[in-house]
Amino acid sequence: MTASTERDLTTVALIGNPNTGKSTLFGALVGVRQRVGNYPGVTVERRSGHMEFAGRKIEMIDLPGLYSLAPRSRDEMVAVDVLLGRLDQQTSVDLVVCVLDASNLRRNLYLLSQVLELGMPTVVAVNMLDVAEGRGVKIDWKELENRLGVPVIPTQAVRHVGIADLKAAIHRTADLRPTSRTGPLPAAFHQEVEQLGAWFESEQKKPGRRPIARYLVERLILDANGYLAGELFGSDAQEIRTRLEESRQRLLAAGYRIPGVETDARYAWVQEVLDGVVSEPAAGYPVTWSDRLDHVLTHRVWGSSIFAAVMVLLFQAVFAGAVPFMDLIDTAFASLGQWVETLMAPGALRSLLVDGVIAGVGGVIIFLPQILILFLFIGILEDCGYMARAAYLMDKFMSRVGLSGKSFIPMISSFACAIPGIMATRVIENDRDRLTTILVAPLMTCSARLPVYALLIAAFVPARPVLGVLGLRGLTLFALYALGIGTAVVVVLLLKRTLLRGATPPFVIELPSYKWPSLPTVLHRVVERGWLFLRCAGTMILAVSIVVWAALYFPHNAASVDAQPHLVQLRVELGQTDPGSDQYADLEARYEHERSGEFQRQSYLGRAGHAIEPVFRPLGWDWRISCAVLASFPAREIVVATLGVIFNLGDDVDAESAEGAATFGEELHAATWDHSGEKLFTLPVALSILVFFALCAQCAATLAVIRRETNSWRWPLFTFSYMTILAYVGALITYQVGTWLAG
Template sequence: MSLDRTPQIALVGNPNTGKTTLFNALTGLRHKVGNYAGVTVDRKVGTVALGEQKADLIDLPGIYSLAAHSPDEMVAVDMIAWAHEFADHPADLLLVILDASNLRRNLYLYSQILESKRPVVVALTMVDVARKNNITIDIDLLTERLGVPVVPVHAQKSEGIEELKAAVSAQIARIDQEGHEAVLPPEHQVHAQPVLDGLAELGAAFEAAGAPVPPDFVRLRMIFDVDGYLLQLLDDKTAKALRPTLEKIRKDITTQRVLPALEAHARYSWVAELLDGVVTKPDVRVATSSDKIDAIITHKVWGTALFVVIMVTIFQAIFAWAAPAMDLIEGVFGSLGDVVREMMPPGALQSLVADGIIGGVGGVIVFVPQIFILFLFIAILEDCGYLARAAVLMDKVMSKVGLSGTSFIPMLSGFACAIPSIMSARTIADHKDRMATILVIPLMSCSARLPVYILIIAAFVPAVYVAGFINLQSLVLMAMYSLGIIVAVPVAFILKRTVLKGPSPSFVMELPSYKWPAWKTVLATAGGQAKAFLVDAGTVILAVSIVVWALTYFPRSEVRNLEFEEARQEVMVQGFDEEKQAAALVEIDHQEESANINHSYLASMGKTIEPVFAPLGWDWKLSMSVLASFPAREIIVATLGTIYSVGSDADEESQGLRSALQDSRHPDGSKVFTIPVAMSIMVFFALCMQCFATLAIMRRVTGSWKWPAIAFSYMTLLAYIGAFLTTKIGNLLL
């Protein structure tokens, strides 16, 4: 072939067809994730080896059709045919996934792809599921009728992968020799002649407007996708000039059916003819094992009980499984800090490295094992098909507050990060439901909040067991995650009956087939989240840790240093025995540390704002740590680690930051971190806005700063009130 660049292959298919598993099998997990220019849509690209040649494999967003109504769908259209906005050129080949257990639905998308006239190879997935459902497929006949290579694959077992690569390589080699001209037969081209006339008329309208004429396929989508996304990509002048022509064309084509129904009828008629003799299935559908499992999992009582058991198990594992790894990491960073203190002379540089960098960043990295475990469970539940069932179960609850199960999936993914969750909420059709969902997503406890919960729970909640087998710490952690959901319910209820008033939406969701998790995919997902957490620790958290250290370390007073040095000299000449002298010197060191911190820039700032948080029982150190965490909530751990480790004399027996928090005292000698105060910190973090990046993405998705301002205001108020009530009620009870 004569392509002067690396071939690009686009992976196209419906959601829940095994697309991600196939992508990982073809690329060997060698991929990178970025964004398409101008939109917050993930762009996942991997390298696939085709013999001696390599090609870029692009995993497009899962879609049901090419009727683009969102940036995700528009990215797919652009990569398939247009290359107008998000791609330099269309994909050289389309690798289309068809689910063998549901060919009729999948072929609707395929019929649209045919009209792009791009080279195609079909990967037939879910063959094992079809076989279990007594569905047989004549693959040779299907290949003949589609006119393109059809390769059955089982990506989890790596079956058919080499055959698929060979078919792709052969198609790429023929790109310059022959085009892909397979299109729908004329009788299924949606009243072919009026459509052809409309395409020509729309092309002339583009020319009259002085704009480049897009391909036939794109103009066809502009005609049929009323209020679609394609027109939004045109400049206002061109779009305005085209609208009268589009309305006329649509009127000429339409007879007794609206356009979407007209297109669906034509395409499904073609699908029915194509599958005649290709697919054989039982005349009478019998209940499958999947149906029987669904009856339990989506049951109002048993399904809810199972959901609770799964959640308790996850939070129990977060503590039990992660403890050894956390202790190891904590010990490594503690020893590393000791080594630095021994190797470097006392002073600002030693404190910066040992306390600012190692103490701050190390205090966050210690939570990576728990982040990994949380996302490992989420990835397993998603890959096996359970999360979709959980959405159906939750629809019964969410419909009572004006939302639907459609909102549950973005909200559930908010436990990972609010940013992709808010992006995924764009697929909710109704504007008011979409806005209400976006406004409550930040109430879900993201991974950045987990280190805060773990730190406080490990320090102040005893590791005892309830009923002999349930860890109390895991129950408190589950309560913190549940709090966001519990508060989101009345918030959504109020929003849907005030500023976003509207009817409760209907809920239709496809349930994917049950399958064993693809462990490579699951581990890659959990590892990717842990890596993202580490990247944050190495960037924004490192930067904030250094800033906080500087504010804590400076200014240094020579007069104050001299006073403490004189006190040490006085102890040395008192004639104390060795043990008593060492204890006296340690006490002077602690007094010096306290004096330096209390006269630092951070203390001056903290004492200024301390009255605002005093009703919560917080001192200036805690108040400043909370404010410093706004760029990223996990920063509070690094900030506390920096504040409480400045000049510290930790050793391998020290419990690190947890011990420092437990020993923290007010000037009057009372404990800073009482149980009510500790609980109030977690409540505050459970209800406050997650980070500035969340506000930025809300602004980008909603197109206005109005909604981010509303979200920040109501969440800050909720967080303060919640923390205040927690402290006051806790003090009354304890």
């Protein structure tokens, strides 16, 4: 009895080169109901789905797209671990489906030769028949199957051609026993593998050692760089390293260089398999319409201009296209809050629901339209093949900073919102580049910073013309954007030289043939990302919103608040006014505002603002600004509302309307230091707040997404710390230099 008949579920892993249509094939096999998660302990995406064929329940796992099954990066290590059943006891793979690109069999068979060596039941799906036929490639299917010794199924996943055959082949093959196969590597190499394998077996009896599969022994010898040895045995295990080095030396003496011996042997095998089986056009490859498109789209001038136009369009769609939806969500949540207010009696619970839960959730969902639109764009660009061209076009620029062209789209997306930007870094295969991009993405000026900028600039920066045409306000806004970008460049350069140092592997990407984007694939990805955002950012920001709400609400001591002289005074005035008059209504509204402001000033957060004032004093801030900055930890745009409340404007001042901003500005201008009566908001103070918000990481949702994407709290903590320190120092310098210049 084999393992798969004992269990009622057959596990099938799908493996293949990138751009072989593997994901489309996966979708064709399991449909839209796919589950996406992470492999335990790593950030590699685990995509799985279920299907049934002839009464057999099958779980399909879509492995990351790979060119080789040599574990040198996390993607590759995960694929090997899954196939060898090393990852967890539940997922032991019964069968491998290897997807090959019919138009590029030579390179694709390289991966297959490694897969076959695992000795597991294997089915080969040769996909993209249309592209191959278009290029005049002809394949002798019977003979190919003969030579490979495993079922070979021609497919065209986009049109669902061959899917039923593939399912039938999976069903037929799944119960076969694993066999041991020796690969095409030379006999001397196999001898070394045998010897080492025997040694490992004797070692295995020692405590704490796990058995090492034969394929891994092979890889250990071939992996001269030591990545695999590090993964398997940690940093010590000197004896193993010495033995491996001795093996390599013996092989070198026999004329086999490591790791070149592998490619030589495997490509020789590929040549044998393909000889007489595949006929390629003798006259070279015909020029396709993809080539014609690329003549324009990768052109230095035309290509770059079109790319710029695409980016402008993307921005326009994200910023302008999302506005009506965002307004709708805003209104919906405001009315929901009002509705709850009419239903419930005033008190802590109502305040928690309205100001904590509803406002918090609304603050998250409001970004959903932007995120969905951005991912719709990115999904289309990715699926039609343009993304690789964009990476090519931007690589020259990005490589100067120390990143590759693949970091460009995530970076530019972060100008809308860092969250989709960080989620878009999944296209970057290099771990270090991906992490670097994630860590600096929040420095890009996102749309949530705009309300803060707009308000403070309008209130404090005089509308003076500079150099005739430019306005000082516009220039300030530009300077803040530039500050973010400039800081990001410096941080990248620093990270690449310190924490994330290491040799960058060569930058090679395939430019796949253009194709029409498949709507189901794109929509599926958009929904998936949107849901991921809601789930991970939503819970985090909700939790933080509730904490901040509580800190601003409690202890809610009415007696102490009502005893405040200015409130007493207002009550007296109210008593002297005719309750039916307009004046009474105005006065009553003012009283309510003052009272709620007083509650917040006496809240724990208000007291924390007082306590922390000495820390922010060198930045030119008093306790009220400090308090507002503390309260805006969950989301930086909250600072506008909090400033409004704390400076006694009531919370219904619409700072985004011109009129509201003007009132707001006047109020802030009038504010003075508590004891001296000196003006609080001077230009240096306003600038120091602006610089702080340009650099700080005041966004719980972003930190939650960083945690989700890096699978550890270490990196969000790091991001928060370094950005807060930068923000503090930046604001400090701005204020001190500004005061010195002004004085």
